[in-house]
Amino acid sequence: MAHWLVKSEPASWSFDDQVAAGNAGTFWNGVRNHTAKQYLMAMELGEHVFFYHSNHGKAIVGVVEVIRPYYPDETDPTGKFGMVDFKAVASMPQPVALDVIKAEPGLAAMVLVKNSRLSVQPVTVEEWALVCRMGGLAPGL
DNA sequence: GCCAACGTTGGC
DNA sequence: GCCAACGTTGGC
Numbered sequence: 001m002a003h004w005l006v007k008s009e010p011a012s013w014s015f016d017d018q019v020a021a022g023n024a025g026t027f028w029n030g031v032r033n034h035t036a037k038q039y040l041m042a043m044e045l046g047e048h049v050f051f052y053h054s055n056h057g058k059a060i061v062g063v064v065e066v067i068r069p070y071y072p073d074e075t076d077p078t079g080k081f082g083m084v085d086f087k088a089v090a091s092m093p094q095p096v097a098l099d100v101i102k103a104e105p106g107l108a109a110m111v112l113v114k115n116s117r118l119s120v121q122p123v124t125v126e127e128w129a130l131v132c133r134m135g136g137l138a139p140g141l
Numbered sequence: 142g143c144c145a146a147c148g149t150t151g152g153c
Numbered sequence: 154g155c156c157a158a159c160g161t162t163g164g165c
Contacts, residue, residue, distance in 0.1 A: 009151090032149095033160070098152080117150055117159060126142060 003123040004043060005050040005060070005112060014126055015051045015062040019086045027064030029073045032081055036120040041070045043084055048133065048141060050123060051088075052112065058119075059095040060131060063141055094138035106130050 006028065008014065018026070036109055043049070043066045044055050051062045068085035076082075101107045107130060111121035123131075 035160090058152075102148090115159085116152070119150085 001047055002044070003048055003050075003125065003128040004039065004040065005052055005121045005123050006064075007029070007052045007054045007119045009055050010053045010057045011055075014053065014057075015088065015091060018051065018062070018064060018086065019091065021087065023062075025067045025085050027068075027073075027083045028086050029081075029083035031077065031083070031120060032076075033119065036118060037081055039120040039122060040082065040084060043069060045077055048089065048128075049086065050128075057095075058098040060092060060101075060135065061095045062088060062091040063137070090137060090141055096131050096135045100134065101131075104130070104134070110128055 008028075013028075013030075031040055045066055045068070047066045049064050049066065050060045051064050052060050064086035066084055067087050070082045070084055072079070073081050073083045098112070101110060102113055107113065107127055110123070110127055111118055115121070129139050132141060
């Protein structure tokens, strides 16, 4: 099972919005970048994904689960990009802020640190476990 | 197919 | 609100 991280501007779509969508979940789109698309396409059913708030927030605030793998996004006029469906799984008891991530040597290689503009990114098993621990979340998630 | 110009993202 | 980094576009 691979792990991932997606970014969302909370003013347009926040983790609270995701939680409000309940177990039925909802689509997550807005990817207009081919690298991000590659990762989005690689997501499999049941995989877990960190939910990061960019700009206002700048913290990993929760975990979502892939409940429907990649499918076309009809709102994309170019027809090139697709989306997945997520449902909220857990919110971080203690959100893990970007400056804390940057200060943690074990997370220095995170894509979030190295390529801050990529909106969908892979997370290694080690990074996943460490961020969960820092956020006060059970590592099994 | 190269590369300059432009647009967008996102941290500060 | 500014600006650096990066992706994309389009002229050649």
